Amino acid sequence: MLGSKRTHELVPLDERARLLEYFRVAMALAIVIAWLVVPASRGTSLPTLLLAAAGYLVALGAVQRTVQRLALPIALFFGISVMLDGAALIWASLGVAGIESPLVHLLLVQVIVVSLIGSFRLGLKLALFQVWLVLGAVYLQEMGLFSMHQAPIHFGSAAFLEVMVEVVSILAVAAVTTGFAAVNERELRRRRTDVEDLAELTMRLEEADGAPEIARRLLEGIEALHGCSRGVVVRRTKGGALTLMAGRGVAFANAFEAVDPEQAPLVKAVVEGGSDVLVVHRADDGDALLLRFPDGARLAMVPLPIDAAGGTIIVEHPADAGARMRQRTLSLIGRYAAHAAIVMRNAELLQEVRALATTDGLTGLPNRRHLDDALDRACAQVARGHGSLGVLMLDVDKFKVLNDTHGHAVGDQVLQHVAKVLDGELRAGDMVARYGGEEFTVVMPGADGFEVQGAAERLRCAIELSGGPVPVTVSVGVAYAPAHGFTREALLSAADGALYEAKRAGRNRVAVAPDSSFEPEVLDARAV
Numbered sequence: 001m002l003g004s005k006r007t008h009e010l011v012p013l014d015e016r017a018r019l020l021e022y023f024r025v026a027m028a029l030a031i032v033i034a035w036l037v038v039p040a041s042r043g044t045s046l047p048t049l050l051l052a053a054a055g056y057l058v059a060l061g062a063v064q065r066t067v068q069r070l071a072l073p074i075a076l077f078f079g080i081s082v083m084l085d086g087a088a089l090i091w092a093s094l095g096v097a098g099i100e101s102p103l104v105h106l107l108l109v110q111v112i113v114v115s116l117i118g119s120f121r122l123g124l125k126l127a128l129f130q131v132w133l134v135l136g137a138v139y140l141q142e143m144g145l146f147s148m149h150q151a152p153i154h155f156g157s158a159a160f161l162e163v164m165v166e167v168v169s170i171l172a173v174a175a176v177t178t179g180f181a182a183v184n185e186r187e188l189r190r191r192r193t194d195v196e197d198l199a200e201l202t203m204r205l206e207e208a209d210g211a212p213e214i215a216r217r218l219l220e221g222i223e224a225l226h227g228c229s230r231g232v233v234v235r236r237t238k239g240g241a242l243t244l245m246a247g248r249g250v251a252f253a254n255a256f257e258a259v260d261p262e263q264a265p266l267v268k269a270v271v272e273g274g275s276d277v278l279v280v281h282r283a284d285d286g287d288a289l290l291l292r293f294p295d296g297a298r299l300a301m302v303p304l305p306i307d308a309a310g311g312t313i314i315v316e317h318p319a320d321a322g323a324r325m326r327q328r329t330l331s332l333i334g335r336y337a338a339h340a341a342i343v344m345r346n347a348e349l350l351q352e353v354r355a356l357a358t359t360d361g362l363t364g365l366p367n368r369r370h371l372d373d374a375l376d377r378a379c380a381q382v383a384r385g386h387g388s389l390g391v392l393m394l395d396v397d398k399f400k401v402l403n404d405t406h407g408h409a410v411g412d413q414v415l416q417h418v419a420k421v422l423d424g425e426l427r428a429g430d431m432v433a434r435y436g437g438e439e440f441t442v443v444m445p446g447a448d449g450f451e452v453q454g455a456a457e458r459l460r461c462a463i464e465l466s467g468g469p470v471p472v473t474v475s476v477g478v479a480y481a482p483a484h485g486f487t488r489e490a491l492l493s494a495a496d497g498a499l500y501e502a503k504r505a506g507r508n509r510v511a512v513a514p515d516s517s518f519e520p521e522v523l524d525a526r527a528v
Contacts, residue, residue: 013074013075013078014074016078016117016118017064017074017077017078017081019117020078020081020082020113020114020117020118023110023113023117024057024060024085025057027085027089027106027109027110028053028056028057030103030106031049031053031092031103031106032046032049032050032053034101034102034103035049038101038102040100040101040102041096041101041102041103043095043096043101044096049092049096052091052092053092056088060081060084063077063081064077064081078118079122079125082114082118082122082126083125083126083129085110086107086110086126086129086130086133087133089103089106089107089110089130090107090130090133090134090137092106093106093107094134094137095137099159099162099163099166100162104166107130107134107166107170108169108170108173110126110130111123111126111127111130111170111173111174111177112173112177114126115174115177115178115181116177116181119181119185120177120178120179120181120182120185121178123174123177123178123181124174124178126174127170127171127173127174127178128174130170131167131170131171134163134166134167134170135163135167138160138163194332197225197332198332198335198336198339201217201218201221201225201336201339202339202343204217204221205217205218205221205339205340205343206343206346208343208347209347210347210351211235211245211344211347211348212245212246214340214343214344214347215233215245215246215340215344216233216246216248218233218246218313218336218337218340219231219232219233219246219247219248219313219315220248221336222313222315222333222336223248225332226315226318226329226332226333227318228300228315228316228317228318229248229249229316229318230248230249230250230293230294230297230315230316231247231248231249231250231313231314231315231316232244232246232247232248232250232289232292232313232314233245233246233247233304233311233312233313233314234259234267234271234289234304234311234312234313234314235304235306235309235310235311236261236271236309236310236311237309238309240261240309241258241259241260241261242258242259242260242261242264242267242268242271242289243257243258243259244257244258244259244289245311247292249316250292250293251292259288259289260288263286263287263288264287264288264289264290265286265287266279266285266287266289266290266301267287267289267290267301267312267314270301270303270312271303271310271311271312272310273303274303274305274310275303276300276301276302276303276330276334277300277301278298278299278300278301278317278325278330279298279299279301280296280297280298280299281293281294281295281296281297281298281299282295282296283295289314290314293314293316294316297316297317298316298317298325299314299315299316299317300314300315300316300317300325300329300330300333301313301314302315302330302333302334302337303334303337304337304340304341305337305338305341306341306344306345307345311341313333313336313337315333357369358370358373360433360434362412362415362416362434363415363416363419363434364416364419365419365423365432365433365434365440366431366432366433366434367433367434368433368434368435368436370433371431371433371435371441371443372488374431374433374443375391375443375488375491375492376488378443378445379481379486379487379488379491381445382481382482382486383486383487387445387446388446388447388448388449388480388481388482389443389444389445389446389447389480389481389491390442390443390444390447390448390449390451390452390455390478390479390480390481391441391442391443391444391452391478391479391480391481391491391492391494391495392441392442392444392452392455392456392459392476392477392478392495393435393439393440393441393476393477393479393492393495393496393498393499394418394422394439394440394441394442394459394460394474394475394476394477394499395438395439395440395474395475395499395503396414396415396418396438396439396472396473396474397472397473397474397475397503397507397508398507399411399414399437399438399472402414402470402472406469406470410469410470413468413469414468414469414470414472415434415438417466417468417469418440418463418468418472418474419432419434419440421459421462421463421466421468422440422442422459422463425458425459425462426442426444426455427444427455429445429446430442430443430444430445430447430455431443439499441492441495442455442459447480448480449480449483449512452478452480453478453510453512456476456478456510457476457510459474459476460473460474460475460476460508460509460510464508473507473508474508475499475502475503475507475508475509475510475511476499476502476509476510476511477494477495477496477497477498477499477500477501477502477510477511477512477513478495478498478510478511478512478513479491479492479494479495479498479512479513483515484513484515494513495513497513498511498512498513499511
């Protein structure tokens with residue numbers, strides 16, 4: 001479900017563990033360098049310090065490999081290793097040189113680094129653990145169980161005050177660092193979530209078929225992410241009219257329901273202005289589109305930049321989400337709108353490309369590719385015993401002579417005129433396509449032989465009497481299923497053969513393809 005999946009890690013845990021390893025090595029080098037240059041840090045011999053540092057790093061590496069080999073959660077090792085690092089730093093500072101060692105400040109550095117690399121929660125836990133270790137070290141040395149390489153620390157002494165200053169410093173640094181880290185982490189998680197929601201919504205939009213479905217999914221996504229249960233998507237046509245592409249939770253008849261822009265002045269102003277608008281709808285606003293929302297509804301209107309004409313998304317701010325829609329929510333809806341506009345435009349371009357692939361550029365009729373697909377489907381229906389099918393092949397008579405006499409421009413106008421006449425004379429459900437050159441094909445699903453012959457003669461007469469740029473006539477070949485076959489190839493071949501017979505018999509007439517045992521039947525126009 002949209003918005004249900006959330007990413008918990010901003011940076012992969014294994015990458016953070018690697019950064020922590022670099023920090024661990026840097027702390028080991030800092031301890032060695034401090035021993036070399038700061039005398040107060042030399043509470044033990046250098047070989048002992050080096051051996052302890054190397055041994056600790058090797059031991060941690062072995063533990064990490066064991067965790068990986070046993071497929072244990074890396075988060076478990078990450079947290080434990082941080083606490084062990086804190087204990088090692090307590091030994092390297094308090095245990096080696098006492099509270100006066102500058103290495104004590106590495107405890108503060110560790111809290112800051114862990115809060116930034118790990119999480120603010122882990123940083124706070126580490127600070128409390130360090131405080132517990134520091135105070136524990138003081139009490140253990142007072143009991144004689146731990147040496148801090150200095151005079152015993154007693155309550156109220158100057159050394160004890162130094163310990164308390166260090167404790168307060170650890171807690172203060174932890175509070176400040178983890179506080180800012182929490183704010184930054186929360187903001188990063190929110191932005192990561194916004195990006196994921198946008199990506200998921202965009203993917204859902206791209207899976208939709210057509211602009212109305214894209215608009216509907218857009219409203220569904222806004223409701224799922226922000227609780228806006230009422231909304232509409234409005235688009236302005238190139239002619240200036242406002243059309244409703246989708247609606248959710250409001251009165252909505254169907255896609256592309258038209259509204260006069262003069263009756264929706266507020267929506268028109270948003271579409272033309274291109275800026276986000278927050279309004280409280282009143283019944284007396286006089287906007288026909290906003291009347292679909294309840295009186296007093298708090299509405300956000302966000303531009304939908306599909307094309308130069310534009311559009312808008314109108315959603316109602318839910319009552320339980322505060323008195324006013326937050327700017328962040330408005331900005332996110334604007335992002336959704338921008339991506340939806342791109343997806344809609346791409347879908348429309350794809351439809352245009354598909355139309356170009358299946359439409360004849362001159363006449364606007366379906367082309368040969370579209371004809372083949374449609375005829376294959378119709379033949380499959382007949383082959384399964386569902387009705388009959390008629391096919392007509394029409395050819396403009398003496399078209400070469402017409403081109404030679406009047407020019408190709410007039411020839412193109414004649415073809416356009418013939419296509420218009422044919423398209424206007426057909427029944428609902430019939431299809432006319434340009435077969436090629438000056439030839440046209442008519443597909444008539446459900447028509448029997450008698451109906452197909454009648455339609456052929458009617459089309460022939462309509463073209464002869466239509467006038468046009470130059471008066472022309474057509475010859476027509478008729479075939480139908482099942483009498484002449486059940487496949488596209490068989491029906492087109494039969495109709496084409498009948499067309500040839502109509503041409504041979506004198507043109508401007510209809511010829512019906514014969515059954516296999518008969519000659520073509522030519523219908524003389526003068527005898528009809």
